[in-house]
Amino acid sequence: MTRDDSDIIAVRDLPPGRPEPTDESVSRTWYRVTSAQRPARTRTPSRILVPALAATLVAGLVVGGAVLFRPGGEPLGFGAPPSADKSSDPNLTPAPPETVAALNALAAAAAAGPPAARVAPGRYIFARHDGWAAGYEMSAGNGVQRRGGSGAAPGQAAVPSNGTLERQIREIWFDPQGMVAVSITDGKREMSADPAAGRAAFKDRGPSLFQPTPEWLATLPTDPDQLRAELREQIGEGGAWSTDHALWSTLQEVYFSADLVMTPELRAALLRSFTGLRGITSSEITVDGRRLVAVRHTERGGGNEILFDPATGSAVGRRSMSLDGSVTVSVPPGAPKLEPGVTYQATWTQKVVAGVGVR
């Protein structure tokens, strides 16, 4: 009596034509495992929600009494909520044909790119961010110059007009459940991180574009139109900046922590979905001798870029610039000469590690 007997084979093959479990089925099952016993997700006003990561980085950017800002009043690296005033019209320009072509080419590369990394419980995503940022010494009191020259009133964002380029290294260990930054260093010493706040927010609200998990990302639609609609729905409307600007800022954060856990299908779908965003353009740039494709969202005289590797379609960095000539950046000896108006430029690497502090 063996398993090759016809009766056993007949039982094994019933129902006929039943395929093997698919990767999607396995992913859905894992998502069910990890989402079990989690309270149902409630949608929150996304513009108000400050990602835990942004909060931790803002804290991390306080250096010796000085705060590093980028033009537009947003902390370097990650966007703070814009002011409540809607001071200018949103950029509603559709992506030009050359940008659509560039995004489709990136999507084709992404579809054949690396598979999603699996992050086992107890492991972390380690992101090392290496670049240059225009630093501004600013006090929280009077005398701070705002764009337009008036002093900053309490609660208003202070915007500098001159800065000096500084090397900026950030090492961040993310808990993949909510992409909560549990530790931040500047490459040498520990900086402020507040994982408890991030975890509390995640526990309260569950996974979302603001606090994604690998499992949640795996559930996103891979039809570009559906995906774009879902992303805009996550962002919501009614803030001071356009929906697509807010979405782009959020995606910069998502890519920074989560690119390596995206499936090739999702990476490709995201890139294709960007062809329908407003205010998007692209260009080829070279960073440290490496050719990259910069995809930019422009609004209010500023550009925010996500840098993609054309070979893999993966996001590998980001760049910000002032486009209206209102900011002057000094370049100290040893610093690279960035393009005019660039106030921030960095590339990153990501990998799954066994613990905090492991590189």
Add this chain to the structure above:
Amino acid sequence: MTTPTSPVAIDPADLAGVFDRYARDLLRYCTRRVGEQVAEDVVAETFLVAYEQRDRYDASRGEVLPWLYGIATNLLRRHRRTEVRGLRLLARADGGPRAAEGPAQRATDRVDAERAVRRLSAVLARLPRRQRDVLMLYAVAELEYAEIASALGIPLGSVQSALHRARAKVRAALAEGDAR
């Protein structure tokens, strides 16, 4: 078993590691019994139960996979109606939409195969629960007798007798078609 287990020590507390190693096996087994959607729920719950009960896992009694199959089989009992309903639907099915007819022999073979599926499904739907569990663990999960006994918490002799009876009924149903 589809997945070799003996060369690697698996710690039940390593939920992701256990999932990585065994999820497909369990999904295959459960999907064949209750369909993909319910199977995903059952398998997810299987891993959660296993994790919660990891302290009860006794490595000296066998590998992790039979233990997981045991949990899954217990959970599948909640879905007995779904399983039996699916089998009865198969037993009544007419084979679905016809593809373009090929040569006569091929069409005849296909009709015979459809009849065999209907008879087999009808038999499985009528099997007592334990016989069906044992048969499916043997045929689909490809567990050994001792592993089935461990998974279901029943004596080895009960496994052998249940399997013998279930197979006798399956063979009779299949032979009924051959005799026509």
